[in-house]
Amino acid sequence: MRLTCPLCGARDRREFTYYGAEDYLNRPAPDAPPQAWDDYLHNRDNPAGVTRDLWYHDMGCSSWLLVTRNTVTHEILAVEAVADRKGGAA
Secondary structure: OEEEEOOOEEEEHHHOEEEEEHHHHOOOOOOOOHHHHHHHHHOOOOOOOEEEEEEEOOOOOOOEEEEEEEOOOOOEEEEEEHHHOOOOOO
């Protein structure tokens, strides 16, 4: 699989680290119950079809990217820098 980084161009996916669904940045409050933290850290959906995921270009420009992809066909539909999004967060 290849991802097209907005700054570096097309790169092998091994240059990136996958961080999960786009809601990864929506952390529970510090005083949230243990179950909320357990769900956040360990329980993930595994949808078949189009997803929006957070990736980090750790072997390149160190950009956070929001990748829209199809988990069935492995087609990459869009890649955008999180910093370029309105508000700067996913």
